Amino acid sequence: MMETTDSNRNLLSVEEIDTYIGQFHILEGVSVDVAKGSITVLLGRNGAGKTTTLKTIMGLTPPRNGRVIFDGQEIQGKQAFKIANFGIGYVPENRAVFRALTVMENLKLAERKKGDLDRHADFIFELFPDLERLSKLKGNHLSGGQQQMLAVARALVPDNKLLLIDEPSEGLAPILIQQMMEAIRKLRETTTILLVEQNFIMASQLAERYVIIDDGKSVHRGLMSDLVQNQDLIHQYLGASIQAPISTSEVQ
Amino acid sequence: MSHNSKKLLYSVIGFLVVAGVVFGLYTYAGQEAFIRTTLSGLTLGSLFFLVAAGLTLIFGLMDVLNFAHGSMFMIGAYTGWQFYTNPTFIFGVLPLVLAFATTVMLIPVIKPRLVRLDLSEAWQKRLPILTYIAALLVAVLALVKFDILGLAKTAMVAVTTTSSNPLAELSPQEPLLRFLLRLLLLMLSGAFIAVGLSKPGNRTEVSAPEPLKKRLILPVVLFVLTIIFTLVRESASEGVLLMNGNLRFALAIIAATLFGFLLGALIEITMIRPLYVRSFFIVLMTLGMSFVMRELVQVLWDPLAYQMVRPPLFAQPGRATTIAEWLMNGSSTISIAGVTFPTYRLFVILLGVVMFVFVTLLMNRSRLGMIIRAGVQDPQMVEALGINVKRVFTLVFALGVALASLGGIGAAPFLPVQPMMGDQYQMQGFITVVIGGMGSYVGAFVGAMILGMARAFGDYFALKLQLSPTIAEASTVIIMIIVLILRPQGLFGKKD
Secondary structure (H helix, E strand, O other): OHHHHHHHHEEEEEEEEEEEEOOEEEEEEEEEEEEOOOEEEEEOOOOOOHHHHHHHHHOOOOOOEEEEEEOOEEOOOOOHHHHHHOOEEEEOOOOOOOOOOEHHHHHHHOOOOOOHHHHHHHHHHHHOHHHHHOOOOEHHHOOHHHHHHHHHHHHOOOOOOEEEEEOOOOOOOHHHHHHHHHHHHHHHOOOEEEEEOOOHHHHHHHOOEEEEEEOOEEEEEEEHHHHOOOHHHHHHHHHHHOOOOHHHHHHO | OOHHHHHHHHHHHHHHHHHHHHHHHHHHHOHHHHHHHHHHHHHHHHHHHHHHHHHHHHHHHHOOOOOOHHHHHHHHHHHHHHHHHOOHHHHHHHHHHHHHHHHHOOHHHHHHHHOOOOOOHHHHHHHHHHHHHHHHHHHHHHOOOOOHHHHHHHHHHHHHOOOOOOOOOOOOOOOHHHHHHHHHHHHHHHHHHHHHHOOOOOOOOOOOOOOHHHHHHHHHHHHHHHHHHHHOHHHHHHHHHHOOHHHHHHHHHHHHHHHHHHHHHHHHHHHHHHHHHHHHHHHHHHHHHHHHHHHHHHHHHOOOOEOOOOOHHHOEEEEEOOHHHHHHHOEEEEEEOOEEEEHHHHHHHHHHHHHHHHHHHHHHHOHHHHHHHHHHHOHHHHHHOOOOHHHHHHHHHHHHHHHHHHHHHHHOOOOOEOOOHHHHHHHHHHHHHHHHOOOOHHHHHHHHHHHHHHHHHHHHHHHHOOOOOHHHHHHHHHHHHHHHHHOOOOOOOOOO
16 A cells, blocks of 8 residues: 555656667666655756656656656656656757747647647736737747746646756846746646756755756755755765855745 | 848848849740740649649658659659549559558557567567568468459550540459459458557557547448448449549549558658658668659559540630630630630649648648647657657658649649659759758749749740750759859758
8 A cells, every 4th residue: 555655645756767868878777756746856967867867757768777657657668749648748958949930839739638728828828928928929039038938838738747847047047037936836836846957046945855866877865955954965966067055045 | 130121131132133034034035925934834833832842841840851752743643644534443453452451450459459468579579570471471362363454554545545435445343252352361461460560469569548439430431441442343433434524633633632642641651650760761762662663653554655635624625715714615725915825734823822822821820730830840849748740740741742642643634644754843843942941831832933934934045046955954953053052041941
C-alpha cells in the first residue's frame, strides 16, 4: 500500500534514467520526484543535464534505461505528442515561439480539444495582459520578454496537470522577472511545476523542493528551505553560475 | 532602415521592374502577340505551380527533396488518361489493391493482442521476417497468370481505333470465381504483413487506446469497398464510358488526384519515414523511385506517347467570342481581345489559380496550415504541444503528390502522355522553388508565373529573331542565377 500512497503524492517520478544524445551519455541515472501541487526546481551548472532531463521526460530525447512515471503510468519511450497528451505542458529554454504565427495562432495551436483556448483565455490574459494587446502580432515581432510569456501562456491553453518550464527568467529584464515570478506563483495554485532555473533567487523563492543535477547525475535533493541554509552545498554544486543567495532571507 | 520601410522599398522596386518589363514587351511585340504569349505563359506557369507547390511544401516542412515528383506528375497523367479513355485496367486492379489493404489495415485491431504474446527475443526478430516472406509468396501465388499487361493494353487499343461506340474496346475481365480466389489470397498476404508490422511479442510497443469499434471502421469500410468494386468490375467501366464526357473528365481529375494522394501517403509511410534521420538517402531513394515508376509505366503501356482526347467542353471545332458561348457550344478556341486561344489552356490556367487559392486558404485558415507553418520552424516543439507531427508529414507529402498528380491530368489533354513527360516539369519545378524561396507557396506561385512567362516569351523571341529555341529553356536558368545572386534565399524565402 506504501506504493499507492507514494504514487498519489508524486505526480511525476523519474527513476534512474539514462539518456544518450548520439554517443554521448548525457544523463546517468537521474532520479527526480515531483509532488502533486508543488514546484520542484532542477538546479545545477550549465551543461549539467537539466534541460536534457526535461526533454527526456517530454520524450524528445527518449531514455535508454529507467522509468518515467506520470500520474501512475509509465510514459518513457512513448512519442512526444502522446506524452504531451497525457497532460504535460513544455516551455523550452529557447522560447520556441512560432515566428510565422500570430500570438493568437500560437495559442490556438496549443489546443488539444476545441474550445481549450476559450475556456482559459481569461486566465491567460489576466496573467499576461500584454499578450491580449499583441494578439494579432506575429511571433517574429515580439520582444524576448513577450516571447517568453507567450511560451509559458501556450502551455496553459490545454488542461495540463504538469508544466515543465525551462529557464523562464533567462535574458529577461528585472521587472519582467518579477512579473514572470508572479505568474508562476499563481500557476502553482492550479498545477504542478517542474522548473529549471539558473536564477537562484527566483528558484529559492518559488520552489518548495530542489534536485541538484551535476555532470549528468542527480546528486542532491530536499527541501528548498534546507538548501538556502546550506552554503557549502550551494557552493559545491552551483558555484559561480548563480547569484549569491543572500537576498533570499532578506526578501522573506 | 527599418524592416517595414525596407520591405516597402523592395515591393516598389519589384513592381516597377515588373511594370517596366510588361510595358516593354507589350510595345515591342504588339497587342496580339503579347496577349497570346502571356496566355501561353500563364498556362505553363499554372502547371509549374502545381508541381512546385508540392515540392516547396514538402521541402519546407520536412527538408525532403522529392526527386520523384516529376514521375508523380506523369503517374497522375496516366491515371487520368486511363480513367478517361478506358478504365478497364483501373477497375480490374482496384479490388485486388483494396483486398490487400483491408487486411493490412487490421494492424490496430490485432496489434494489442500480438504484442502481449510470449516470444523470445530471437523470435521477435525472426517472426516478422517469416511473415513478410509468407506474404510475398502468397501474393505471388495470388497473381499467378493475372493478365495485368492485357488489362493495361486496353486503353492503348482505345486510342488506336476510331470506333464511335465507346464500349467497342472493352475487354472482358476474368471469371469471377478465379478472381475471388485471388482476392482471398491477397487478403491472406495482407494479413501476414499486418502480423509482421504489429511486432508480435514486443511489449514496449504502445497498444492503441481507441475503442475496438473505432479501430474496426477502416478495415470494414475497405472490405465493403472490395466487395462493391469486385461486383462492378465490368459494369463500372461501361458506366464510366457511357457517361457524359465532361463528367467523365471531372471524375478522371478526381481519380488522378485521389490516387496521387494515396500513393504519396503510402510512399511517405513506407519508404521516407524510416529515412528522416538520414536525409541524404531520401534524395537517392526518391531518385531511384522515379526510375522504377518510369520503368513500370513502360512495361505496362510501352514506351509510347499517347494523346488523350480533349473532353467535349473543349473539343468542338469553332471559335467562341464569349465565355458563355464557349460553355454552351464547347468550342475548342475562344477569342480574347481578338486573339484566338485554345479553351482547354484557359481551363489549365483556372486550375492553377484555383489550386493557389486553395493552398492559400489551407495555409492561412486551417489548423493544418497553422501546424505546417509552425512545423517549418520547429517540428519538435509542435510535437511537444501534443500534435502528431508524423501524421502531418504524411498528409503534407500526400498533398504535394496529389497536386503534382493533378498537374499531370491537367496537362494530359494537351501534352503527349509518355513516361518522360514529368521530367521537364520536375526540373522547372525545382527552379521555381529556388526562385520563389524554399518552403514558400506564394514564392512557388510567383516563381512559376515568372518561369512560365520566360518560357513563353523566350519561344516568342526565338521565333521572331530566329534564335535557337533552346534560348527559352536557358532563360529560366538565367533567371534562377540572377535571383540567386541578388537574393540567395529566393524571392519569398525565409529559410537559410
